[in-house]
Amino acid sequence: MEDEIKQVIVVRKDIKMGAGKIASQVAHASLMSFLKVNKTDKEIAKKWLDTGEKKIIVKTTSYDEFNEIKKALSEKRIPFEVIIDKGLTQVEPGTETAIGIGPFYEKKIDEVTSKLKLL
Amino acid sequence: MEDEIKQVIVVRKDIKMGAGKIASQVAHASLMSFLKVNKTDKEIAKKWLDTGEKKIIVKTTSYDEFNEIKKALSEKRIPFEVIIDKGLTQVEPGTETAIGIGPFYEKKIDEVTSKLKLL
Numbered sequence: 686m687e688d689e690i691k692q693v694i695v696v697r698k699d700i701k702m703g704a705g706k707i708a709s710q711v712a713h714a715s716l717m718s719f720l721k722v723n724k725t726d727k728e729i730a731k732k733w734l735d736t737g738e739k740k741i742i743v744k745t746t747s748y749d750e751f752n753e754i755k756k757a758l759s760e761k762r763i764p765f766e767v768i769i770d771k772g773l774t775q776v777e778p779g780t781e782t783a784i785g786i787g788p789f790y791e792k793k794i795d796e797v798t799s800k801l802k803l804l
Numbered sequence: 805m806e807d808e809i810k811q812v813i814v815v816r817k818d819i820k821m822g823a824g825k826i827a828s829q830v831a832h833a834s835l836m837s838f839l840k841v842n843k844t845d846k847e848i849a850k851k852w853l854d855t856g857e858k859k860i861i862v863k864t865t866s867y868d869e870f871n872e873i874k875k876a877l878s879e880k881r882i883p884f885e886v887i888i889d890k891g892l893t894q895v896e897p898g899t900e901t902a903i904g905i906g907p908f909y910e911k912k913i914d915e916v917t918s919k920l921k922l923l
Contacts, residue, residue, distance in 0.1 A: 694831065704823050705861040705923030708830035712813065712859060715831040716838060720853075734839075740831060742824040804824035 689791040690732050691739040692718065693798050695784040697751050698744040702782065706775050707804070710768055710783040711742055717766040718785030725764060733788035743801035754784060757797045763789050808910040809851050810858040811837065812917050814903040816870050817863040821901065825894050826923070829887055829902040830861055836885040837904030844883060852907035862920035873903060876916045882908050 694711045696702075702710065723730040733739070745751040758765045765786045772778030786794055813830045815821075821829065842849040852858070864870040877884045884905045891897030905913055 694827070696827070703923075704826055707823055708813070708815070708827045708861050708923060709859050711827035712831040712834040712861075713857065716835055716857070719835060738832065738835070740828050742827050742831075804822075804827060 689739070690729055690736060690788045691741060691791045691794060692733065692788045693786040693794050694740065694742045695751065695754055695786065695798065695801065696742060696744050696804050697748070697782055698804075699747050699751075700776055700780060700782065702775055710770065714766060714768045714783040714785030715740060716785075717768065718764065718787060721766055722764050722788055729788055729790075738788075739791075741798075742804040743798055744804045745801060751781065751784070754797060754801075758784070758786060761793060761797065763787065763793055763797065808858070809848055809855060809907045810860060810910045810913060811852065811907045812860045812862060812905040812913050814870065814873055814905065814917065814920065815861060815863050815923050816867070816901055817923070818866050818870075819895055819899060819901065821894055829889065833885060833887045833902040833904030834859060835904075836887065837883065837906060840885055841883050841907055848907055848909075857907075858910075860917075861923040862917055863923045864920060870900065870903070873916060873920075877903070877905060880912065880916065882906065882912055882916065 694714050768783040770780045770782045813833050887902040889899045889901045
């Protein structure tokens with residue numbers, strides 16, 4: 686599997702969110718990042734759908750760590766979307782809650798997220 | 805808001821899944837059902853994206869209840885996708901874990917899911 690495609694969703698665990706809130710943020714991140722890639726690189730998006738949409742959910746435990754991930758993704762030009770919550774429930778308005786990464790090449794994403802623990 | 809559009813994700817709480825597992829099932833259900841609607845009714849799919857992608861996560865507490873939801877959705881011709889897990893982790897292979905509903909008209913979905921509690 687030289688160039689397997691996956692999506693990784695990073696969830697902030699330094700803010701308090703219930704299971705339903707987390708699930709909705711993850712779903713939002715997954716869809717937003719997919720739609721982005723589907724515009725910029727249809728071939729990768731299609732390959733991901735055709736190969737079972739591998740999706741891994743991981744967590745950061747501080748906002749610093751969360752920001753480092755965003756920075757590294759930008760530097761490596763890996764496509765991602767940051768989810769900013771409207772803050773109607775559970776978190777303050779404008780809170781960043783999650784990052785949707787890819788679908789993109791597994792090896793490239795792993796360079797950034799492999800150190801993060803599964804949610 | 806005569807015909808507001810939303811998506812509802814139903815998660816089975818009669819099976820044991822951790823927060824990360826739930827989140828991945830919800831994301832999967834959301835994307836699969838979105839892609840279905842995006843093929844069959846592009847206008848609704850686009851409207852949902854353009855209006856902030858309202859997404860509600862609810863739960864069923866028994867498999868019977870889960871199946872009743874599927875039956876009611878079919879009868880009312882509301883678009884949905886059932887997620888069946890490969891069972892590599894946490895659940896048995898072939899386990900139904902979640903239903904992605906819509907995006908579709910809020911009022912129509914509410915006829916089926918308004919009695920379900922938030923996850």
